[in-house]
Amino acid sequence: MGSTQRWLLAGVYFLLFSCAAERKPGELLGPSEEGVLVVDALLLVDQPLPDLYIRKTIGPSKPWTAEFVQVTGAQVEIRQGDRVFFYQNATGTGRYVPAGIPPIVEPNTTYELKATLDNKQVRGITITPSRFRIERAVLVDEETLVVIREMKTFDDGEDAVFNSLENQVNYLSGLLEARFQAIDVPAYQVGIQSLDLDSERVIGADFLDEEDYADLERQESSPPLEAEDGILRLPWFAIYFGGRHMIRIYALDKNWFDFTRSSPLENEGGFVGSLAGDNFERPIFNLEGGIGLFGSASVDSVGFFVLPRL
Structure with missing residues (x-):
């Protein structure tokens, strides 16, 4: 795993x-x-x-x-x-x-x-869901949503994903989008991972103190997200560090979806299109005779390199 x-x-x-x-x-x-x-x-x-x-x-x-x-x-x-x-x-x-x-x-x-x-x-x-594939990764203008440039995907090779100029992105410059053919699943979930463990942080805000900075994670996940149009915008607020980043998008089966939408630990954050539920007394497990999660997903990834804010 x-x-x-x-x-x-x-x-x-x-x-x-x-x-x-x-x-x-x-x-x-x-x-x-x-x-x-x-x-x-x-x-x-x-x-x-x-x-x-x-x-x-x-x-x-x-x-x-x-x-x-x-x-x-x-x-x-x-x-x-x-x-x-x-x-x-x-x-x-x-x-x-x-x-x-x-x-x-x-x-x-x-x-x-x-x-x-x-x-x-x-x-x-x-x-298990159908196979899921990210067809395009693009950087779009935050206001007009016009595509600024196409980014390399893993179809172009790992070296191109992390080293090409197209995938060098300044922090908070534009919006990152993954585009794909939507498949028949109840929701998607995004996992964001900073791969360079010694990279410097790029986030900076007056309301954050050193204790807040110390709590920043190099991995984050979203609540379940809706993407019937085959577009997921990848949030800057879940990225804190520079360097190489991997984003994995999971197309969820019903069990994984039910667990994530009902778990209080999964329902924080401001991802657009969140399908997280409210007022669940306990997570939905969809198991007979026990609790936890037996689920499945299809997954694909995009990668890019985060530069300091301009």
Whole structure:
């Protein structure tokens, strides 16, 4: 699983396991739901069947430790039609890996997950989206939305994406747009990653102090976004540093969409076209016998190099 994909789901663990000392009994899951199996499995079209994680919830009054939440010894399988792919526990942790060479995840295909531990069982179903491809990356004028220039995509090669003049963009100059043929999915999600970990920050604002700057992340994600016209504008407010940046756009299945739109950790920010919901008492998991996320997506990427503001 890629670093951005793993980061997008980091909120699952924070939401379910952390801050135990601050939670009140009955919040989110409730003390009666201690020991519930938690699934983290995300399938990406045209990539190998991924590792997945099985953990369990702990009581609100208990401190979080990896030892308390990890699940070992579960029987885990994913079915695709008549094919069954078995998983094995990796080095006594909550991570489970495919037994043998993992198959490639196919588009428009139903996958069924079953994980069993003693007398507990969690099940989930995901239907993978169609293939998704970013056809154009452009820089447009912020006021007129007229295209200023075409940018290189990964079809032109990684070197062109990060080193060509077309992809050198001054911070806050114009709007970055990804254009594509929209596919039949409920929503899209954007993951933004700063690749140069030693690059200088480009953001500057009077209302930010040094503590705020220290909290800036090199990876950000959006709430679920609508893009029926096949255009997503990529926000400058989620970019804080110079250097190389990768933006991944995920076309979400229903499970991933429901989780992100109902999770309070995913619904912050001012992305245009947000489909985040309000007033959810707890996230929507779409699992039988457990919680977490068994979902799928198609994904494509664009890249560029951020220069200081003019």
